[in-house]
Amino acid sequence: xxxxICYRLLLLVPSIMGVITIVAxxxxxxxxxPLDQILGPYSTEQQKIEVREQLxxxxxxxxxxxxxxxxxxxxxxxxxxxxxEPVISLIQERLAATLSLALSSLFVSVWAGLTVGFLCxxxxxxxLDLSLTSxxxxxxxIPNFWLGPMLIYFFSIQLKLFPVSGNDSLLHFVLPSLxxxxxxxxxxxxxxxxxxxxxVSQDYAKVAKAKGLxxxxxxxxxxxxxxxxxxxxITGLQLGVLLGGSIITEQIFDWPGLGTLLIDAIHSxxxxxxxxxxxxxxxxxxxxxxxxxxxxxxxxxxxxxx
Amino acid sequence: MKLFTFLSLLLLSCSTPxxxxxxxxxxxxxxxxxxxxxxxxxxxxxxxxxLIYCSLFEFDRQAQIRGQVVSRYHWIDEKSLSLELKAGxxxxxxxxxxxxxxxxxxxxxxxxxxxxxxFAFHNLQSIEIIDKRNIVFHLKKSEPSFLQNLVFGLFLEKxxxxxxxxxxxxxxxxxxxxxxxxxxxxxxxxxxxxxFVKDVRTRFSKxxxxxxxxxxxxxxxDLVHIxxxxxxxxxxxxxxxxxxxxxxxxxxxxxxxxxxxxxxxxLAISPQKIIDKMFYGHxxxxxxxxxxxxxYHEESLESHVYDPSLAKKLLTGLDIPELVLAVPNxxxxxxxxxxxxxxxQQVGVNVKVQSMDWGKFKNDVDxxxxxxxxxxxxxxKDPDILRYLFxxxxxxxxxxxxxxxxxxxxxxxxxxxxxxxxxxERKKLYGKVQLILSDDLPYLFLWHEHxxxxxxxxxxxxxIYLDGRFDGLLEYRQ
Numbered sequence: 001x002x003x004x005i006c007y008r009l010l011l012l013v014p015s016i017m018g019v020i021t022i023v024a025x026x027x028x029x030x031x032x033x034p035l036d037q038i039l040g041p042y043s044t045e046q047q048k049i050e051v052r053e054q055l056x057x058x059x060x061x062x063x064x065x066x067x068x069x070x071x072x073x074x075x076x077x078x079x080x081x082x083x084x085e086p087v088i089s090l091i092q093e094r095l096a097a098t099l100s101l102a103l104s105s106l107f108v109s110v111w112a113g114l115t116v117g118f119l120c121x122x123x124x125x126x127x128l129d130l131s132l133t134s135x136x137x138x139x140x141x142i143p144n145f146w147l148g149p150m151l152i153y154f155f156s157i158q159l160k161l162f163p164v165s166g167n168d169s170l171l172h173f174v175l176p177s178l179x180x181x182x183x184x185x186x187x188x189x190x191x192x193x194x195x196x197x198x199x200v201s202q203d204y205a206k207v208a209k210a211k212g213l214x215x216x217x218x219x220x221x222x223x224x225x226x227x228x229x230x231x232x233x234i235t236g237l238q239l240g241v242l243l244g245g246s247i248i249t250e251q252i253f254d255w256p257g258l259g260t261l262l263i264d265a266i267h268s269x270x271x272x273x274x275x276x277x278x279x280x281x282x283x284x285x286x287x288x289x290x291x292x293x294x295x296x297x298x299x300x301x302x303x304x305x306x
Numbered sequence: 307m308k309l310f311t312f313l314s315l316l317l318l319s320c321s322t323p324x325x326x327x328x329x330x331x332x333x334x335x336x337x338x339x340x341x342x343x344x345x346x347x348x349x350x351x352x353x354x355x356x357l358i359y360c361s362l363f364e365f366d367r368q369a370q371i372r373g374q375v376v377s378r379y380h381w382i383d384e385k386s387l388s389l390e391l392k393a394g395x396x397x398x399x400x401x402x403x404x405x406x407x408x409x410x411x412x413x414x415x416x417x418x419x420x421x422x423x424x425f426a427f428h429n430l431q432s433i434e435i436i437d438k439r440n441i442v443f444h445l446k447k448s449e450p451s452f453l454q455n456l457v458f459g460l461f462l463e464k465x466x467x468x469x470x471x472x473x474x475x476x477x478x479x480x481x482x483x484x485x486x487x488x489x490x491x492x493x494x495x496x497x498x499x500x501x502f503v504k505d506v507r508t509r510f511s512k513x514x515x516x517x518x519x520x521x522x523x524x525x526x527x528d529l530v531h532i533x534x535x536x537x538x539x540x541x542x543x544x545x546x547x548x549x550x551x552x553x554x555x556x557x558x559x560x561x562x563x564x565x566x567x568x569x570x571x572x573l574a575i576s577p578q579k580i581i582d583k584m585f586y587g588h589x590x591x592x593x594x595x596x597x598x599x600x601x602y603h604e605e606s607l608e609s610h611v612y613d614p615s616l617a618k619k620l621l622t623g624l625d626i627p628e629l630v631l632a633v634p635n636x637x638x639x640x641x642x643x644x645x646x647x648x649x650x651q652q653v654g655v656n657v658k659v660q661s662m663d664w665g666k667f668k669n670d671v672d673x674x675x676x677x678x679x680x681x682x683x684x685x686x687k688d689p690d691i692l693r694y695l696f697x698x699x700x701x702x703x704x705x706x707x708x709x710x711x712x713x714x715x716x717x718x719x720x721x722x723x724x725x726x727x728x729x730x731e732r733k734k735l736y737g738k739v740q741l742i743l744s745d746d747l748p749y750l751f752l753w754h755e756h757x758x759x760x761x762x763x764x765x766x767x768x769x770i771y772l773d774g775r776f777d778g779l780l781e782y783r784q
Contacts, residue, residue, distance in 0.1 A: 047419050149507050251504050254508050256480075
């Protein structure tokens, strides 16, 4: 197992290098000059030449990427072209907000998704199943850019229950977590329902039922664990998405996360900051995938990595 | 049930604390890029600069220059400016502000090229200290508008920290919030919180919910109109602002290079209709770049004429290609561009609106790729900006003559005006310049947008400065 983990960690290196190289190439293909943002509208050509040289932007893409990798080996992500602040501290400032929102949204998603999926499977083809399935379909269809402002309107403006935006207290988590979590929970609910229903028709479940166990007990004690692999896969993917920062939800709720940091950096062509954000997002995905793969072995001992 | 009760209690225990009476929250639409005056080129950074730093000169409510640290000044000759400093100004660490500090700040500019605002001091030759309170700025050549460059935050640099000399000190700064605090009991607000809220609907909601006390020039006009019509406890103040929206025209395009075509394009649009329908009256039609209240505004400039039938007549017989109007991807500006395109459509000119992100937009405009573009100039206070925009020496990369417009007579007038100290003579020269521009139409000037402040009852009588700065907060008393 340790060998497998080491192998997967080693695989991170080419993945990260690939991501950074691709991002660098695409960034340089997009028209726009970071110096317009750095030096402002009245800068002279001479100033631009000097600053370009100073920042190493006069080098070829290959040289820029190579020197980025060299700095990366020394754990140096460079400095923001715009503010001059170290990229690592800008990311650190946002990482806690992104992580906390990702986890609270995942909590909403898993809690609501599993509960609804479980109830639907338990009461298959009943009015409860039909109503919940309809609600889930609706939740899937509602985009975040509509749901977020609606939640703000009802719960903040009309009922004055929650603050509109920001991340100063626990109350600030409620609306963005609901916005992000509800649509994700719809996916999870559908997956849970389908997976539970698939497994409940298996022989082991029939035997458990024949022994006299109630439907709830069969689902909870026997079927749920066997269905958990697909649920875990979806949850892992969702966490990866959430760690990447949800740009729309972050914007609506003025959430200082990685998503808005990245999008602002793209607008201002702040190359080191873009690379830093992409690096963290890619690492997030890769580590979550690794964790999910390792959890498979715990949930299903038949799975062995060599 | 237990979990629900626990969560409810937890949420209640974490409710947002009440706002202190001497604390004010201002909502911003873009990030404050830098609180270091040497790097502050974006509007919000400059608006906030005067709260943290004192400066030799400052702009008053009507954007007219006046001494702040300077008590008296005079031009010794056309290249030497003598300043006498007021006593009593000191930095936040208690150190008194002297002529030596001022020399240090500006010498810093002469040494390095990395500071974006160095462009304003390219004409500065040297600084001579006469004594503690007297200083002379020597310029390379005459520049009457140099005083405006001295509206620049003065600071002490100690251990990589900047210490200001303004009314407020920096309390907290991160990427989404800047908190300034002051111990000055004469100020209405001891703490100013500037919050960056990117989404316009969220800013609007925060204002309605009372989480923000003031938003200025950061709310769409349709939302301002909604607030204006509805019954609520918010107050709106709207007054003309220091900005001019325009359509830039690329003279390298053979169709647009024709004077007849430019005239037809101008006659075909009605800025007033757009002001009424899209700005809900929060703008005034422009006759040129300068505001009608600007001392250098040429009074004989005629108002814009909207005459679609004459436009059609001028275009008769011409082979009209499809034109492209570039616009940055701000949804409101895109709507404005589409409204203009509709007006052109009525005289038989098809205009495609192309919205793009700022980087590509700037690139296309600077490199002469854009045929026409919709943009606005903001915050300019001296007519010398006309040289930067229209002189043939200002064609990119040397300036902002992005339409590649050239007129020798105009060049001479602009050069002469730029070195003329006598304000009456300058006014005459700039008057001629404005008349030439109104004939040649390198820009189609559209409107001057209002400064709009939306505030709650804590700031009922607050008025914005003409240039959009927050200095009104320093004077505000309730």
